[in-house]
Amino acid sequence: MKEIVQINLDNEMDLILAHKRCMKIAEMCGMPSSFQTRFSTAVSEIARSSIAKGKDSLLVLGINIIKSTQKEIVAIITDIVDLKSCSPEAFNYASRISGNFEYSYFDNKSTTTISQPIASPGLLSEAKINSLVDYFKFEPPLSPYDEIRKKNIELIALSEKLTESENKYKQLANTIPILICVINERNNVLLTNESLESYLELPLLAFDRKNLSNFVHPENIEGILEGWNRAKSNRSDFLAEIRIKKGTEYIWHVISIIPNKAEDGKFNSWLVYFVDINAQKMIVETLKDNTELKAIQRELESANSKLVFKNKELEQFAYIASHDLQEPLRKIMIMLSRAGEHLSEHQKKEYYFDRITLAAGRLSNLITDVLNYSRVDNRNQVFSEVDLNETLSEILGDLSLVIEEKNALIEIKPLPTVFGLDTQLRQLFYNLVNNALKFNTSQPSVTISSTNIPPDNSVISPENYHIISIADNGIGMDSQYSERIFDMFQRLHERDQYGGNGIGLALCRRIIENHNGRINFISKPGEGTVFWIYLPKEIVNKKAVQ
Structure with missing residues (x-):
């Protein structure tokens, strides 16, 4: 059934609205x-x-399309009371005057269905039905009561969106493996995430000497307090290595204190987060006096650099949690408060509610992208054979509307079957093809092919790797961005030019790393881009590398 309009039945005014809308x-x-x-x-x-x-x-009033030559108007009334046993006379009368009447009461819910066939179903096209929806959506209020009721429904919907955004933000903050808290200039702790709460034996109520001494090594407390006071005075960041107590041991962490700006540009709070670096510290201490480990020092340094890179990613997550995600949330809250002030209904409808919806949508997309990036993990996943021809065919099906809208030309030459994780490889090629369609000012042309000849004089051996290219005729990019383009949250264009949050290519690189492969590109502004993907022909282990 195609729903046209809903009415909550609370009082006599709603009865009048129900009758008028049925008519x-x-x-x-x-x-x-x-x-x-x-x-x-x-x-x-x-x-x-x-x-x-x-x-x-x-x-609920709607149109039921049984088939093209049979359509009917349907009214469905639901309640948690057995209405028929309460008002048998009303139900008997209604069933007599309506030829199509059904009633059921099951699991503490009553459902009354009244339908009426439409005499000329062929005249009621899909466009006509959609026009009915639009009519009641934008219908002028029938009375002051109806106007208030409509605004209340809009505010409830906005409130539900805000609650959903807040829940997603909390989920992100609580799943990040970083100890996070927010403090004000009076040293009061305003907020902590679940990781910090579960780590500490005592609640952290204030960021002062007394509370810090409960879990910070005595030798580090003075340095933290000096850095905190200096950060407050200069409105600057503070970074230091400290030891935090866990059980009977002290674990090395990096503490970062970052000022947090309010909507009006003022500093109203500070973000404090602790990142575990104990593994790196242990490696350094071990290598200091142990000459027997010199032979494997380079391998340990490589592992250490990867840990540093992971910590950098975690810091980026913390920054997003404290700033980019809070910005649209604050806008939603400010807009909601302003919507209740003495403004005309035209202003409420045309200005504030639209902006609230855009801000909430931006936050939802950003949280979703960040969570997708953080969940790209190979733990306990098994490599299997993946036919890239089938993968690309399914991807083109997913992008069919965009391809049709832009009249894009897509050419897929025969592709190999590779070893990998089907879901991640699907995400990899989806992002690259979608970018080729999106970053294009003319009719997009995309060619996907496989070759045995590397595009440059790299050390990649075609005997050991599948080499796949994705070429487009898009806007291209300057070579100066080759080091930045695969970083998290990096955008080369303004948001109003091209959509997205700058996570897609970072996700692609992470997927390639999970498969022990490589990705690079060749591009010039205005001349298109060619992405080169190198996937190993064989895998060392049956399970993916973690």
Whole structure:
């Protein structure tokens, strides 16, 4: 059933709204006057019973398309009370005047369905049905009560969006493996994430000497307090290596204190986060006096550099959690408060509510992208054979609307079957093809092919790697961005030019690293881009490298 309008049945005014909207829908569907009256009266009888004796009653009016030559208007009234046993006379009367009447009561929910066939179903096209939805969506209020009711529904919907955004933000902050808290200039702890709460034996109530001494090594407390006071005075960052107590041991962490700006540009709080670097410290201490480990020092340094890179990624997560995700949240909260002030209805509808929706959507997309990036993990996943021809065919199906809209030309030459994780490889090629379509100002042309000849004089051996290229005729990019383009949250264009959050190519690189491969590109502004993907032909272990 195609839903047209909903009405909460709470009082007599809602009964009037229900009757008028039933009559209007029946009229717009070309129903004769006698049938309009019979249908609307039957619905009104049950609605009156719901208002008088029901609870949490809801009326839904819609169009049921049985087939192209058979369509009907449908009214569904739901309640948590057995309405028929409460008002048998009303139900008997409604069933007599309506030829299509059904009632059921199951699992503490009553459902009354009243339908009326449409005399000329062929005239009621899909466009006509959509126009009915738009009519009631933008219909002028029938009364001051109806106007207030509509605004209340809009505010409830906005409130639900805000709650959903807040829950996603909390989920992100609590799943990051970093100890995080927010403090004000009076040293009061305003907020902690679950990681910090579970790590500490005592609650952290204030960022002062007394509370820090409960878990920070005595030799580090003075340095933290000096750095904290200096950061407050200069409105600057503070970074140091400290030891935090866990059980009976002290674990090395990096502490970072970052000022947090409010919407008006003022500093109203500070973000404090602790990143575990104990493994790196142990490596350094071990190598100091142990000459027997010199032979493997280079391998340990390589592992250490990877840990540093991972810590950098975690810092980027913390920054997003404290700033980019809070910015649209603050905008939503400010807009909601302003929406209740003495403004005209035109201003509320045309200005503030639209901006709230955009801010909430931006936050939702950003949180989703960040969570997708953080969840690209090979733990306990098994490599299998993946036919890239089938993968690309499914991807083109997913992008069919964009391809059709832009009249894009897609050419896929025969591709190999590789060893890998099907879901991650699908995400890799989806992001690259989608970018080729998106970053293009003319008719997109994309060619995907496999070759045995490397594009440069690199050390990549075609005997050991599948070499796949994705070439487009898009806007291209300057070679100066070759080191930045695969970093998290890096954008080469303004948000209003091209959408996205700067995570797609970072995700591609991470997927390639999971498969022990490589990715690079060749590009010039205005001349398109060619991405080169190198995937090993064999795998050392059956399980993916973690």
